[in-house]
Amino acid sequence: MSDNAVASTGEQTGTRPAEDDVLAELTAPVPEVGDGGPEMVQLLTPEGQRVENTEYDEYVKDLTDEDLRGFYRDLVLIRRVDAEATALQRQGELGIWASLLGQEAAQVGSGRAMRPQDYAFPTYREHGVAWCRGVDPLNLLGLFRGVNHGGWDPNEKNFHLYTIVIGAQTLHATGYAMGIQRDGDVGTGDADRDAAVIAYFGDGASAQGDVNEAFVYAAVNNAPVVFFCQNNQWAISEPNERQTRIPLYQRARGFGFPGVRVDGNDVLAVYAVAKQALDAARSGQGPTFVEAYTYRMGAHTTSDDPTKYRVSAEVEVWKHRDPIERLKSYLVHTAKADQEFFDAVDAEADELAGTVREGCLSMPDPTGDSMFDHVYVEPHPVVEAERREFAEYHAGFATEGGH
Template sequence: MSDNAVASASTSASEHDALAELTAPVPEVGDGGPEMVQLLTPEGQRVESTEYDHYVQDLTDDDLRGFYRDLVLIRRVDAEATALQRQGELGIWASLLGQEAAQVGSGRALRPQDYAFPTYREHGVAWCRGVNPLNLLGLFRGVNHGGWDPNEKNFHLYTIVIGAQTLHATGYAMGIQRDGDVGTGDKDRDAAVIAYFGDGASAQGDVNEAFVYAAVNNAPVVFFCQNNQWAISEPNERQTRIPLYQRARGFGFPGVRVDGNDVLAVYAVTQQALNAARSGNGPTFIEAYTYRMGAHTTSDDPTKYRVSAEVEVWKHRDPIERLKSYLVHQKKADQDFFDALDKEADELAATVREGCLSMPDPTGESMFDHVYVEPHPLVEQERREFVDYHAGFATEGEH
């Protein structure tokens, strides 16, 4: 099947009813093509790969169950967050549904000294880095703009301006080079950066500039693009004429397409890219071919621009189901494991819910904190005015 070939819905909005949906032609849905690296088929069959097998051959059954656990838990957190938004507890939520393997596979390939620069949808990477999901919910609840310490888990703050973080990641990688933390051969020292972005961001000037800067500096950065097929309502064809991974060649570094719903393949490909970066061989572009199963955010309505038949095709490529099939058929996990995990997921969801509901609102005066490191007279003047203004109401109430 051809790349990125998604037939546009031929129906107008007014005709877009149930009947039209039933009679709409089944869209041609891209399958990633023969170049795509895959180690697990959608049915959970292990595919051999001379190039990538050795990156996964040392994974123990515990490791594999660990991947599965990550996938299930972050999907559960994501579902809970979507529910919390529907109940008015979050202002908005950007769901990662369908992209769990791309995020967990790459997130688990990172070493502690590596650094990740996310967009606003990398909940699965945050999970792998050990960032408390409540930090993420705080942003979407509107109590802060992120607020976690990026250096605690080497996981930068969510960046909402599309693609901007790719340049920050590249600069950070240039800093790693200057620190001499590349190519020493010490696996606890050599570090790399991973920059997440999406197919939509691939059109941004920032992303293309990041490619140039990374290339000419040979910076230890991995550009990890989750091609989830849709930039809100715009399909791949509105962003690119060629498969995204092929762009890397023009910038002078390798590009590889990986099945983004195959956690093993993502893990392997990301390992390879990170190793190259850490050892001084410069950047790699990874295109994780995946699908955004849900809406862009809870404010979006994908029924206006894509047909459900396309979603159905991708349901069969689910990242969790395929790993489960593999674990079951290879007898690497038993029913007790799955039952215990379901219970753990429910408990985690309950904790997240409770934590969200009990999150204190910030005080008004706190918005004057942290604008600058060093004092700024205008900020301090307005803080005093703000406090006095509100104190005036309190005094009024006493009379």
């Protein structure tokens, strides 16, 4: 994602960049922090003021005050889960963690725009989408703790397992969407039957061959898939200007389907744009590219140090665009929520954090032979032979006093 893949030339090739080039890059002026441009869809300003939009207002007009408070609750709770997971990793309880800090609105807005029959293909950072699809946060932590392979049933949640290989999930999503199409579950007019797929990836992943191949397949097959790019400005340590010469959403035009840029820190705008794109996919109008313009407030993962490649002033600018404070301001100014509600959400977040911490620390380690359990759906003679060989090898270390 913007979290993905592209490291510097020197890192990729093992060569050392010329000293003059390094000096020029270090002394170059800091690029101005963008605001997404006039083409960006926005329904809430960073100050929480409602912005009218004739094209997208209809997609949020039926949201009730309870729905809006639900968005806020989602944002707060998943941020707390994320913070707790980061703390657990720092304390040695998780091997690694990919934080979503700053990207909550992009994930919650798009996640809540989905219907139950829609299917999501995530990367490894879509904790907010997982929350919206009903995945227990402890199942996410189990993967990063190394005690399971994810732990949820993708077909039960319509939320695929996390994909570590950068961009590979876009091909999986396109193939699944083509399957839905061939099953006749697109364009029937039946709201409970017509389905769509949404594939998540980052700005860095947009440079991957898999992603562009997925665009080609989706376009020529008119597949019911939404390509949802969380442009968080940084592909590990590479900024956008090292990734693309044009706004990412404009790439869709070259493949023959529409693209739109939305304020990724505005949960209402993301919800509206994602809802429109998913509706179009379900009705047989084919794919859409959505660029959620947001920012990765923290590190790429807990093994990264962003202070090595970006300036703190940039982070400070984006703090004032915080998705949670933006929605809270709107709820307060429109009297859709009071202090009692906010206090209750904070208390629920505290309780959830305790549950996550306790559950993580009490996860049992898997047995060695469990690695053979889910290789195939049905028993397989080669796997069973390998299981027996492993058991015999392990038993060879046994002694009278134990192992």
